[in-house]
Amino acid sequence: MACECGNKKESLDKYLAPLREVLKNYEKEEKYLIPILQEAQDEYGYLPEEVLKEIASYLDLSLSQVYGVVTFYTQFHLEPRGKNIIRVCMGTACHVRGGADVLAAVKDALGIENGETTKDLKFTLETVACIGACGLAPVIMINDDTHGRLTPEKIPGILASYK
């Protein structure tokens, strides 16, 4: 368990305080489950079990139903993630223009595989189907910044600017 709040109610309350702030803005309806999960993940960086339990009880849903939704959508994560999220585009345009080489360069530079996070929690590496910036292929996104017209040689410099 990543959360170190232990069993003490007090520290759990403290841990869940930001989530409870988020929940205040939503009525107790199932349709708000996904927006709540999105905001909770923005707050915690990922979705720890305590957070899911709290959301389930707030919306009066079973934990399994919440877990089912979380695991269905690729955006949600049950493990801690890096400070910077790198998304390497594997779309058609990037594919034909050398996206695989760019991915290999990122893996080399960080020493991690697709879906993994560096030990220092600085970077998480993911691939996405298409960022929709095909005119600039091959493309990667780091957080909300799009970097286009890449070559493997450009990768180390770009990563260095996020350290």
Place this chain on the structure above:
Amino acid sequence: MDQTIYRSHVLICTGTGCVSSGSRDIKVKLEDELAKYDLTNEVKIVETGCHGFCEKGPIMIVYPEGVFYCQVKPEDVEEIVEEHLLKGRIVDRLLFKEPLTEESIPSYKQIDFYKKQKRIVLSNCGRIDPENIDEYIAIGGYEAAGKAITEMTPQEVIDEVKESGLRGRGGGGFPTGLKWQFTHDAEGDKKYIICNADEGDPGAFMDRSVLEGDPHRVIEGMIIAAYAIGADEGYVYVRAEYPLAIKRLEKAIAQAEEYGLLGEDLFGSGFNFKLHIKKGAGAFVCGEETALMASIEGKRGMPRPRPPYPAQKGLWGKPTNINNVETYANVPYIIKEGAKAFNSIGTENSKGTKVFALTGKINNTGLVEVPMGITLREIIFDIGGGLTKGKKFKAVQTGGPSGGCIPAEYLDLPIDYDSLKEVGAMMGSGGMVVMDEGTCMVDVARFFLNFTQSESCGKCTPCREGTKRMLEILNRICAGEGKEGDIDLLENLAHHIKDTALCGLGQTAPNPVLSTIRYFRDEYEAHVQDKKCPAGVCQGLAAAYVIDEAVCVGCGMCAKNCPVDAISGKPKESYRIDPDLCISCGACAEKCPVDAISQG
């Protein structure tokens, strides 16, 4: 409102493409330079949406002349201000040069890329500030909504859309007016309207550009549709991967609410319409309408069998109309200019225009809007400027993972919904990926199947298991382990999946495989029987590269770039590749300045 009259407007593209090419820095630099020359009150900077010509970004257009500067860098800005804005002299070196003739073209409208286009949906993209509702209204925005709500009955609006011949731009091509009629006729006190902006096809970015460049047009289209079918609440379901589109849409909705164009009693008619944004959470299948609705309801985004169609039982069981971004974006034009103006464009059964995202091995990548019935040749060679590095055209892939590859023999095919279907492809959302002789068609089919396989939601067996088996066979073929009968087995499986899968994702997933087998069967056979990849893409099957010693100039670039040190030789003499070490990656051939390296 800003009432200053400016002598010049400088439009800077701040679409996703140009921003990542550095257009924000250019804007900052331009502000500084204008202040330096005391031009702040004479020249106005306008941030616009996408011009479509992402390849040449960052793009800057100076009005009133309409001069089009491309690939502008911050260090060019001073020269533009000093020469153009101060002295009225065009900076020639920043003008666009036609790839074939090398001629530099000063005006936006004379560039081949724009000349053959017919812009309805994209007419405002790159022309107005998408974050300012006044600019949209100034060029006639929201007039169509006003006309529909105050002068027309809902049935008249539906009839107009029916007469226009507009068909769904999300891929299926279902007649929009008919869909509206179904939802209009469905019984229910509460109805919903949804805009599908979950653009997930790899290689498609038209919806993103419309939302970023002209969000009010989509909102206006939705208001008209809501009025026509009797909905008072709507959702725009946007991919979370499109942060800028979401931001601009949020701003546009807030402005429209402020102006009374959304909310209660629109145009004093008593008609109410509330619009929400729903962010997707990363699931391609949510582009399927029933899965999308499940996702809005807060559930796993899995499709369900139809009927009942959303028009009868949609969101929370209520009658619901779902259309795609581009479909709604056409509606204001139809209402304002009339069905006849719209249906005079296009072919017999496909009216109006279509936006295509032109990508791949083509010179002018970007977004183009063309009349239906235009030929592939016109799009790829006249607008797209032909293939990069003068290579030979092999195929164009349309319709993303649901579509197919069209070979050179159909370059003169006038394209519309039906003609594309006949040749085994489909319109899809409008992605168009151009491939040259260096693209392996088996690898392309594998790429798309890999995509649909990993995006399969797992609800129905044909899609969950069938696509997996197909992918295994393709992986085997690409690795050089293809067996006799594999191609027939692939076809057999493909037809079963097409016939039995639950939703559009599964039913169309085999298309890329079927169309590549149909047109490039010899490539499959070369992989399976001769264990060769003719395009030299599939590693393990590709032949080693060789250097032509007569052409080699001995620069050593090849040896420097070889990842496995398979190339040896002396500078200024000649180099050779050890065929046993060569992994056929092609890095040497790519870097060779005299094209001395080819596959043996």
